[in-house]
Amino acid sequence: MLFPARRLKPHPGRGVHGQTCQIVASTVCGGVVLQAENLAAFRGERLVFAGLSFSVAAGGAMLLVGPNGSGKSTLLRLLAGLGRVEAGRLLWDGQDALADLPTHAGRVRYLGHQDAVKPGLTVAENLRFWGAPTAITRALEAVDLARLADLPGRMLSAGQKRRLAIARMAMTPAALWLLDEPTLGLDVASVGRFGELLAAHRSRGGIVVAATHLPLPLPDATEFRLA
Numbered sequence: 001m002l003f004p005a006r007r008l009k010p011h012p013g014r015g016v017h018g019q020t021c022q023i024v025a026s027t028v029c030g031g032v033v034l035q036a037e038n039l040a041a042f043r044g045e046r047l048v049f050a051g052l053s054f055s056v057a058a059g060g061a062m063l064l065v066g067p068n069g070s071g072k073s074t075l076l077r078l079l080a081g082l083g084r085v086e087a088g089r090l091l092w093d094g095q096d097a098l099a100d101l102p103t104h105a106g107r108v109r110y111l112g113h114q115d116a117v118k119p120g121l122t123v124a125e126n127l128r129f130w131g132a133p134t135a136i137t138r139a140l141e142a143v144d145l146a147r148l149a150d151l152p153g154r155m156l157s158a159g160q161k162r163r164l165a166i167a168r169m170a171m172t173p174a175a176l177w178l179l180d181e182p183t184l185g186l187d188v189a190s191v192g193r194f195g196e197l198l199a200a201h202r203s204r205g206g207i208v209v210a211a212t213h214l215p216l217p218l219p220d221a222t223e224f225r226l227a
């Protein structure tokens with residue numbers, strides 16, 4: 001079902017214009033902005049939200065907050081190119097972000113509720129698709145899992161699985177990190193290490209959009225509330 005944008009009530013979301021891109025590397029180039037204009041989405045037959053508008057600039061972060069069922073995960077899926085946009089537009093650097101889904105997929109890392117750890121592979125083997133051994137070691141050190149590198153994935157605790165998922169996300173450069181309750185199950189030290197990865201990503205001009213009910217180590221993030 002198509003939903004005419006002009007009938008959708010705008011959401012009082014705030015735009016964000018964060019730092020400019022500091023490093024033009026294999027991640028993000030300067031001035032990139034993620035912009036949503038009057039987005040609407042259904043889940044099943046139900047309109048979950050409509051009229052969502054916001055923007056996040058390179059180096060910026062936005063926290064999606066709101067009660068259970070308000071559509072935070074739905075919005076993240078939509079930003080990842082995984083959901084259907086019923087109305088409105090998602091722009092990347094001024095262009096339709098979803099016109100070329102493979103290109104969009106290449107700029108996105110999505111950390112959802114599932115950690116996608118393969119139980120029969122070791123911790124290190126779980127990352128081997130994503131980089132060379134040195135990069136794997138670095139990524140495991142960043143989440144303090146290096147000493148468990150040879151342990152089968154099935155033997156990890158919930159928090160350790162989440163740390164492995166974070167390591168996988170951080171291994172390959174991508175401009176846009178989409179995080180759904182990323183710190184669920186993490187201990188205090190792991191949240192601190194995750195904060196360092198987030199800061200490094202943002203200092204390279206990366207963008208973070210995160211849905212959460214918990215405090216996140218994202219200084220200066222703008223809140224975007226879903227009703």
Ligand SMILES: Nc1ncnc2c1ncn2[C@@H]1O[C@H](COP(=O)(O)OP(=O)(O)OP(=O)(O)O)[C@@H](O)[C@H]1O
Nearest residue numbers: 043044048066067068069070071072073074075211
């Ligand atoms: N697979 C699905 N099929 C149909 N409806 C769904 C599906 N997944 C979620 N929904 C509905 O979409 C709405 C938004 O759900 P969503 O998961 O986006 O909310 P949320 O804000 O992330 O919630 P929470 O804070 O509990 O994680 C809810 O009403 C939910 O019942």
